[in-house]
Amino acid sequence: MVLAAAPVTDAAYDMALALLDRVPLIDGHNDLPYVVRLDRTAKGDLSAYDLGKVHPETDTDIPRMQAGKLAGQFFAAYVPPNHPKPAGFALAQIALMRRIWERHADVFRPGLSADDVEAARKEGRIALFMTIENGSALDNELDALDAYWDLGVRLMTLCHNDTHDWCDSATDAPRHNGLAAFGKEVIGRMNRLGMIVDLAHVSPKVMHDVLDVSTAPVVWSHSNAFSLCDHPRNVPDDVLDRVAGNDGLVMATFVPDFISQASRDWHRPAKDQYGKTPDGLDYKKAEAEIVRTAGPRPKATLAEYCDHVEYLAKRIGNDHVGIGSDFFGGLNPEGLEDASTFPRVIAELIRRGWSDENLAKLAGGNMLRVMRSVASAAAR
Template sequence: MALAKTPVQDNAYAAALALLERAPLIDGHNDLPYVIRLDAKAKGDVAAYDLTKVHPETDTDIPRMQAGKLAGQFFAAYVPPNHPKPAGFALAQIALMQNVLAKHPKVFRPGLSAADVEAAKTEGRIALFMTIENGSAIDNELDALDAYSALGVRLMTLCHNGTHDWCDSATDAPRHNGLSAFGKDVVRRMNRLGMIVDLAHVSPKVMHDALDVSNAPLVWSHSNAFTLCDHPRNVPDDVLDRVAENNGIVMATFVPDFISQASRDWHRPAKDQYGKTPDGMDYQKAEAEIVAKSGPRPTATLAQYCDHLDYLAKRIGYDHIGIGSDFFGGVAPEGLEDNSTFPALIAELIRRGWSEEHLEKLAGGNMLRVMRAVEAAAER
């Protein structure tokens, strides 16, 4: 990773900074907890990692989150597919996030509701929302959702890159033709608890099943438009056409292979038929072989990312889109290298003619509406 370059200092960038001073910005997905856990020196120790300093080797730390004008951040308790102890792993990640809150109370406040984002904006802090990325973390126990909710978890991604006991993944062989009966009960229980159902990573059939079952808005916390880039993690048009009716939101992600068709195609030799890295593959060796055969990896760009936002806005409306970076310490698009680049994103959209109203909805207004609706559904 490299630090983001200084953005173009024009009128659009100045307007973007001014907009983000008054409008809350929410990022729907970031894997910082897993980055801290994998760090060779910190090994999961938040104090040893030291979030107060800039980490040029990755993309997320307090100085750059503040420079990016964030008011709300959804951090993931990522659980690797097929992990032998998924609940324990998820709980360890939750504990790590609680440690971040404890060590940096002047920077973060606990994120438990939409009201916490608004309060954080007023206070000059960031509302930290804890999420689970991979529903295998409940160990096939519905009541585990109640326990996670009590711990402060407010969103769960139903699966990750592997199909598990009740949910088919977008990047694995299907076993349930979508959601199993138990999987549908998971959606219903999450509705009752006021926990956001996240459909990033799930198969299109699961998306349709959840849309059929849920009585609250659904979220795709880090997915793009399949029509512009045919990665299986992106959302197909027949699903997009149901998002507005559900009052949900698709939060476009920064992952290069989900933005750029050229990047997606370049990577195909290192992926299996479902679009994921095969178990046991030496990924660095595989990428080196691709470079030797096809040349350097094509670069995804901020402009291409904004093409996805333009497409989504036209297809499903400005009320149903958001931002879900999926920063995870890996390769990022040119112009979206780290947490400091959110104003540059808003500036690019200003140059494209987006109105202030639409930009405020994209930045955080739409996600706040979804959060309130999920909270209201739970009260009912």
């Protein structure tokens, strides 16, 4: 993967950079820990990977995070669906993230609360928050949540691309008609701990079930609007219409097939009915066949991404929209190629007439509010 092309350096871009010097920018989801784990050379060894240098083969490293003016970053301990030892894998990824804190203490401040974002900005650092992506990491043990909390985990995505023992996935066959009874216990414990409930990846029925029982705001850390792109990972309007009532947050994501209907449609021959790659499929061969029959893959763009942001803002209000890149070392939209490109989102919305107040909410203000509200609900 090549580095991002030079941005359009007009007055709006200069204004975006100036705004991000004044207000915090928070990215709700990044899979860098998994990228480091999968790297053929590093295999999870941070000294071998060297986050301090630019990695043109992927999208996230310290130089580009700093260029992107991040104040807060949520890194995921992603657990692959159906992993035979999900808790052990999650713990290994948490250990990797804690090593990032330690090895790069001059760059990252441990993120444990909203206050750490403001503190990190004053120190010229980035608040690094740890999350778990896939509730299978609990191994069906409710008390595991307390242990993860004590290790510093502050958000959990309930499932990933497969349905598991207590939660139906958006991209798999349902088994529980939404959230199983144990899943509702999980929500209750997360609420009491102050851990943010993340509904990215869950089925619409689970979204409704969680909104019915959660006593704290919830987030979608990396999802877009289903009405603009009908990928099942995106949020349908009937769910969006409940977000403001929960005081929750949808963090629009950069994944091309969640942004562009053309990209989504182009990919359909290589996906199953649930929108994911079938087990055992030779993906490169399948894509080559699509290219042969349908031509090159359509590109998602920064402009289309901002269409999702604007749709969400109009549907649910400017208080309930954020940014969740989901950088994972794969193909990214044109104009949003890597972690240096966040200011381009702000610049494009400035060109569309967004106020500084609403841009500040989008960039990080809304996530800070949700973090504080979740903490307050736990204290009650």
